[in-house]
Amino acid sequence: MGWQRKVLRVDLTSGTAKSEPLNMDWAFDYLGERGLGTKYLMENMDPKADPLGPDNVLIFATGPLTGTMASTSGRYAVLCKGPLTGAIACSNSGGKFGAELKFAGYDLLLVHGRAPKPVYLHIVDDTVEILPAEEIWGTSVWNTEEWIKAHHENPLLKVAAIGEAGERGVRFACIVNDLHRAAGRSGVGAVMGSKNLKAVACHGTVGVRVDDPARFMAAARRGHELLAKSQSRQELTEYGTNAMIDLMQQFGGLPTRNFQEVQFEGTSKIDPAAMVAVKPNGHRNLLANKACFGCTIACGRIAHIDHEHFTVVNRKEYWHASGGIEYETAYAFGPVVGVDDLDALTFAGFLMNEHGMDPISFGATLAAAMELYERGIITKKDTDGIELKFGNAEALTVMAEKTGKYEGFGQVLGLGSKLMCEKYGHPEYSMTVKGQEFAGYDSRALQGMGLGYATSNRGACHLKHAVFAEDMEDQTGAGKAKPCKDSQDRIAMIDSTGLCLFTGEAGWGVEAFQEQIDAACEGDWPLERLLETGERIWNLERLFNLKAGLTAADDTLPKRLLEDPAPSGTAKGKVSELAKMLPEYYAYRGWTPKGVPTKETLARLGLGANA
Amino acid sequence: MRITVRTGGVLGQYLPAGGEANRARLEIEPGQTAGDVMDQLGFPPERTYLVILNGTAIPKAERETRALAEDDELAILPPLKGG
Numbered sequence: 001m002g003w004q005r006k007v008l009r010v011d012l013t014s015g016t017a018k019s020e021p022l023n024m025d026w027a028f029d030y031l032g033e034r035g036l037g038t039k040y041l042m043e044n045m046d047p048k049a050d051p052l053g054p055d056n057v058l059i060f061a062t063g064p065l066t067g068t069m070a071s072t073s074g075r076y077a078v079l080c081k082g083p084l085t086g087a088i089a090c091s092n093s094g095g096k097f098g099a100e101l102k103f104a105g106y107d108l109l110l111v112h113g114r115a116p117k118p119v120y121l122h123i124v125d126d127t128v129e130i131l132p133a134e135e136i137w138g139t140s141v142w143n144t145e146e147w148i149k150a151h152h153e154n155p156l157l158k159v160a161a162i163g164e165a166g167e168r169g170v171r172f173a174c175i176v177n178d179l180h181r182a183a184g185r186s187g188v189g190a191v192m193g194s195k196n197l198k199a200v201a202c203h204g205t206v207g208v209r210v211d212d213p214a215r216f217m218a219a220a221r222r223g224h225e226l227l228a229k230s231q232s233r234q235e236l237t238e239y240g241t242n243a244m245i246d247l248m249q250q251f252g253g254l255p256t257r258n259f260q261e262v263q264f265e266g267t268s269k270i271d272p273a274a275m276v277a278v279k280p281n282g283h284r285n286l287l288a289n290k291a292c293f294g295c296t297i298a299c300g301r302i303a304h305i306d307h308e309h310f311t312v313v314n315r316k317e318y319w320h321a322s323g324g325i326e327y328e329t330a331y332a333f334g335p336v337v338g339v340d341d342l343d344a345l346t347f348a349g350f351l352m353n354e355h356g357m358d359p360i361s362f363g364a365t366l367a368a369a370m371e372l373y374e375r376g377i378i379t380k381k382d383t384d385g386i387e388l389k390f391g392n393a394e395a396l397t398v399m400a401e402k403t404g405k406y407e408g409f410g411q412v413l414g415l416g417s418k419l420m421c422e423k424y425g426h427p428e429y430s431m432t433v434k435g436q437e438f439a440g441y442d443s444r445a446l447q448g449m450g451l452g453y454a455t456s457n458r459g460a461c462h463l464k465h466a467v468f469a470e471d472m473e474d475q476t477g478a479g480k481a482k483p484c485k486d487s488q489d490r491i492a493m494i495d496s497t498g499l500c501l502f503t504g505e506a507g508w509g510v511e512a513f514q515e516q517i518d519a520a521c522e523g524d525w526p527l528e529r530l531l532e533t534g535e536r537i538w539n540l541e542r543l544f545n546l547k548a549g550l551t552a553a554d555d556t557l558p559k560r561l562l563e564d565p566a567p568s569g570t571a572k573g574k575v576s577e578l579a580k581m582l583p584e585y586y587a588y589r590g591w592t593p594k595g596v597p598t599k600e601t602l603a604r605l606g607l608g609a610n611a
Numbered sequence: 612m613r614i615t616v617r618t619g620g621v622l623g624q625y626l627p628a629g630g631e632a633n634r635a636r637l638e639i640e641p642g643q644t645a646g647d648v649m650d651q652l653g654f655p656p657e658r659t660y661l662v663i664l665n666g667t668a669i670p671k672a673e674r675e676t677r678a679l680a681e682d683d684e685l686a687i688l689p690p691l692k693g694g
Binding site for chain 1: 671688
């Protein structure tokens with residue numbers, strides 16, 4: 001138990017939906033969610049397939065603890081080959097959708113092929129329907145969710161949907177569930193759009209069971225208590241993740257104006273204090289915090305836009321409350337594009353959720369476009385007459401909407417920064433790894449973070465490793481390989497449980513995960529087994545990428561971070577020391593100097609057949 | 612002598628009353644270190660902090676050994692990681 005032991009397999013080409021037993025050998029080796037999804041992906045598709053073609057497989061994967069009484073049990077992952085990167089895509093989301101899929105009785109939903117016309121899935125326990133989506137195709141995520149719930153007269157449905165951006169193939173289109181949670185990165189929304197799949201709507205009444213209920217409840221209770229008394233949890237509850245922005249500003253690791261700088265003068269206008277300040281007209285940005293299913297941290301933000309602000313003054317449809325600014329949206333709509341207008345940031349965030357786009361990739365792509373514009377490489381003729389200068393809040397919001405609706409210059413932005421900068425002959429202004437844009441941490445100030453970005457299997461990502469403490473303690477590249485690898489394996493495991501990574505930021509050690517997994521799942525799950533599972537998952541992802549054609553040459557950082565020193569802050573004068581860290585990292589991983597897992601490493605992890 | 616202490620988020624509770632949000636002037640003895648100041652103000656020793664002295668991040672070891680000077684700006688910040 002923990003697992004439902006059931007997989008739902010949908011073939012959109014033939015229009016069939018069937019459930020089958022979960023492969024328990026795979027569940028015991030890969031746990032769930034990210035790990036189990038990766039195994040199913042490897043076994044069901046050729047990694048060389050076109051990411052926007054019918055042979056890409058789209059997987060929605062829950063973990064054994066999704067939907068249980070453990071704190072933060074709302075997580076699920078979406079896996080496929082990513083159109084932004086050509087690498088494995090594994091995007092994690094919260095909200096309520098994942099738990100609902102589990103309650104309907106499924107561990108995984110596999111989507112194959114491509115529907116001849118737009119469709120959506122309607123899942124209520126054993127009843128699975130593939131239904132026409134003509135009425136909602138071409139409309140937003142928000143309209144889609146509202147329509148589906150009204151059409152089925154079921155407000156208890158949980159909906160994961162794409163907007164126009166996903167339908168039209170914006171490379172960083174995402175899948176939004178519960179209106180403002182998202183499987184955000186790598187373009188998983190474009191894959192869903194390429195399959196003519198508009199939404200998955202789900203309602204479940206089967207429930208979830210665990211192997212040893214009394215032991216599980218005691219462990220879950222201890223987990224709750226740890227979070228309750230944790231000061232870092234309190235920080236997340238009160239300020240959300242945007243608490244980071246003041247720290248990164250003071251530290252000097254806040255990517256500003258397309259990573260030309262590492263500190264931003266406008267931070268105090270978009271930080272948590274600004275979000276609770278009351279303006280002269282009585283408006284306050286932040287209204288409340290919000291939790292995902294089962295979560296006792298509640299780091300989510302609910303905010304609204306000043307009705308007098310230029311973005312919404314004549315648009316009442318945006319006067320409601322919705323998802324507010326978190327750290328990554330603050331970075332992507334703030335410093336990296338030079339904008340310090342909190343209402344503009346909030347409006348851009350609303351548009352991301354409404355149209356289904358990754359804010360990190362959109363913001364960093366816009367930043368690259370702004371640099372191209374300021375350097376005279378593109379002009380107003382290219383940008384629909386908009387002055388694309390850093391700091392232009394109107395440019396931010398107008399371009400966010402154009403990209404969401406795939407109009408005008410939005411179609412160019414929708415390529416992502418790598419293809420866009422290549423199109424204009426200046427690839428050096430694209431701040432990406434493996435085609436995916438960086439998050440809000442500069443690799444020159446945080447060396448281990450740079451190593452993590454370069455080696456993450458899904459392209460530049462800040463969430464797949466955790467060397468923050470080591471990076472703040474020592475701003476050189478020395479000794480970063482081991483904590484980077486160890487944290488990557490640990491996080492691969494956590495991402496496979498169904499629980500949220502932020503518990504580790506808010507007071508849990510690995511033991512808290514181990515206790516709950518061991519009690520919920522059949523079999524014995526000591527810590528060593530769990531950590532080895534994480535290492536196995538990491539290596540399987542690497543194998544997918546190698547088969548897809550990626551090599552060690554892709555484990556790199558942009559020239560700007562390798563050669564242009566940080567101009568200010570605690571890392572003033574420093575560049576990334578990736579060249580020193582990478583060989584050490586490969587060796588510690590048990591890989592060849594060319595970044596390929598050795599036969600011995602694969603055999604040790606039970607991956608010998610892939611050697 | 613006097614120094615400025617800055618902090619962030621919930622760590623503001625450790626600053627002496629009477630300053631502006633998350634910022635305070637503090638009277639200290641010559642020879643006192645960042646570590647001494649943190650102990651004095653009650654920052655829990657078991658937590659991790661990012662400590663920045665006059666714009667330079669100082670590692671744990673140095674917090675205990677480097678003496679502060681007049682008008683130093685000491686920032687004690689919580690480590691977090693988020694999305």
